[in-house]
Structures are given as C-alpha cells and as structure tokens.
Amino acid sequence: DYGLERPQGYNVSFHYNPHVEYHHFGSSHPMKPWRLTLTKQLVLSYGLEYTMDLYEPRPANFNELAIFHDREYLSYLSEITPQNAKPDDAQYIAYGFGGDSNDCPVFDGLWNYVSLYTGASMSAAYNLLNKQSDIAINWSGGLHHAKKNLASGFCYVNDIVIAIQLLLTQHQRVLYIDIDVHHGDGVEQAFESTDRVFTLSFHKYGIDRHGWPFFPGTGNIDEIGPKDPANRGKAHSLNIPIDDGIDDHQYKSLFKTVTSKVVEKYNPQAIVLQSGADSLGGDRLGRFNLNIKAHGSCIETVKSFGRPLILIGGGGYTPRNVARTWCHETAVCVGATLHDDLPTHIPYLQAFQGEENGGGRLYPDLHNTKRHDNLNTDPALQKLVERAMENLRYMEG
Ligand code: TV7
Ligand code: CA
Ligand code: ZN
8 A cells, every 4th residue: 555546547658768867067067967766766765657658768879869959969969078079179168068068068978878867758759649548657857958059057958949849730729837947948949939839937036146137047028039020939938037945835826827828818728837846845956945836736737738748857956855846746647645754655755755855755845945035026927928918819710
C-alpha cells in the first residue's frame, strides 16, 4: 500500500533516459542533473510508475536537433570537449560558451546530455501525436533559453522548440506556458513570426540593487511580439513580469486568470507546459515564495483545460525541493493524492532528512525558508492583469 488513490482516468506517459543524470556542469554550477535521480526515486517510492506508461527514449540525433538549430552550431557542439576547447576562439565566444559567468560550460559528454533530454521531449511529442498519451512528461527537458545558434543560461539545445515543431505537423495551434522563474525567451523568439504558437511566460523581471537585470532581462508586459500588423506573430506572446516574493494566493490567482483567458481566446489544440521549479520558495536562484502545492496547482489548472499536454521540467536549484515538486506534479497528472510522510524505503532518503522544517516530508512549508520580502501588492497585480487582458485584445482571430 503506497497510499495511492487514483480516481481519474488520464493516460499519462513518463519519458526518461537515466543516462542524463550522470552529467556534471561542474561542482559549483547550480544546474545539477542528479536532481533527476532524486525525482525518479521519489516517483518510484510512491509507486507512481504503476499509474503511467514508462518510456526510455533514445537520444535525438544530429538531424533531429537541426529541425531548429543551425548545422554549424550543432557541428561545433558535437565536437567540443573540455580537452579541445579554446576559450579565446571566436566561435567559442560567438556560440555562447565564453563570458565570465560560465553559465554554459563545456563538460564531458555535453553532446550526449543534450541529445538525451531532447530525445525525451521528442518521445513525449510523438506520444501525443499518435494519441498514446493525454499527458506526456519529461522532467529532464525544458531548456528554454537556447537559441538556434547560441547557448544561453544553462541551455544548449532547445528541446521545447523541437517538441513544438513536431506538434505543429498535426496541430494548427500550440500554446506554450512557462512557469520557470526566468523568462522563456528562446521559445518566444523561435516562434515570434508565426500565429501557430502562442507563448506565455510568468517570470521575475526587474533590476537588482547592483543595477543588474534579472536573467535574461527580457519579458516585460509590453513584449507581445512583432508590432508589424503584416507579421503573423503579432500579439502571439504574452509576458507576465513579477517582482520578488510573490505568494501562493497571488500566483495561483494570477496564473488562473491569465491562462484561462488565453486558452479561451486562442483555443489551442495542444499545450506544452514548462514547469521550472526555480519559482519555489527557497530556491537558490529564484526570488518567489511559492509552496509545492501552489506550483502544482498551475499543472492542475492546465490539466483542467482538457487538451493534449506535454509537461516538461526546466530550472530548479534546490534539488530536494525540485524532486518533491515534480513528484507531486506527476501525481497531479495521474490524479493521485500522495501522503505527506515520505516513504521510508527510498534510497537517498537522507537528502530529505535533517532540514529545519520539512525533514521526512513531501510538503514542507517553503514559505518559512523565504529570503525575499513580497514586493507585489494586490493593486499592482490587478493592474498587471488588466494590461495582460488589454494585450490579448491585439490578437486577431
Ligand atoms: C532554465 N544565474 C536557466 C537559468 C539561467 C540563469 C545565472 C548563475 C550562476 C552561474 C554559475 C554559477 C550562478 C549562483 C545564476 C547574466 C550574467 C551574470 C556579468 C558579467 N553560479 C533556467 C543564468 C544566469 C556558473 N546568468 O531558466 C558556474 O549563480 O545572470 C546570468 C548572466 C552574465 C554576465 N554577468 C552577470 O532556469 C534551465 N547564472 C556558478 C558556477
Ligand atoms: Ca517563465
Ligand atoms: Zn529558471
């Protein structure tokens, strides 16, 4: 008895190749692929594997990545290693590997890594296309900053763009929703000239006390795509810029109001939801104050629209909370309720023990771990919703 209750009948598939876990960006780098090991262990410990179809997808190949990326960029990416990298090389810098922040390091097995997470997103897309799944999950994907010839913000290949391209072979309109704390700039840019993809991102936006914009610095409320009426992509992007410390109640209501309106107006035939877990309270890079169930309520809201759905990972820099959130959201997809006491037989149990609060539990109060005051007032959020609704009126059809 896993304490699993499962009243609803959605066909859910889980796309995951465990080889992705073994890649390291470098010891001090915040992106930790082993958070996926923790996620998988939690999912298995609650017995959720019996409620879904499990797939171990093959890595994507060069030609598949070239659906979106430039071949010259991919050739470089496929050949570069820590041994042969020349940091002064013009291509190295032009393709986004340089810079003093070291956001996109060249590490061992880089090509393998990008092929694995993209292969899983493609596998998820194929499952929707051949109607094997209502909801297809890939927690290893969601690398939304990558551009066609540029690595950016821990992202080298944009698996989301490639999955959406596959969906477009059968679906006329695809909605992309992004709840990662960072702006989904790569996906927005890739589809800026088409009305067949609508992109909606919720994110932290603003300048810190040292004058640095929060990465990537784009996605203000006025950014709704090309202004030229002749451009088909006009008004097919919506951005919801949010300040530090937003709480559960505010975020849930903002998300539900805006997303419902977009679905009503755009009437998508499929939805891709990037569920970056760096919007949780206590995230190492994030600034929001969300609890796991509030983050998960966004998945419930999107599920309730009843459209074919790809659910994809993204950021998330406090690994134990990333695993908790994505385990909870897997349960939301299959319609299961999980008990708060973590199963006692999980490997890596110690990762979830010995926290100030939350030790041994699935749903710790992350609000207590906050380091960010709430700078979002209700009237300001009300204004934001009004601006968003106004922006939607520019969309035709
Ligand atoms: C999807 N924030 C990705 C989010 C990508 C965020 C950034 C880091 C960071 C990198 C490290 C590191 C870090 C503790 C944090 C603009 C700069 C910064 C000035 C010259 N520790 C996702 C990317 C973001 C790398 N980048 O959306 C190695 O934090 O802010 C920046 C970039 C470059 C210019 N400089 C300021 O969640 C997956 N990087 C430790 C080691
Ligand atoms: Ca976002
Ligand atoms: Zn992020």
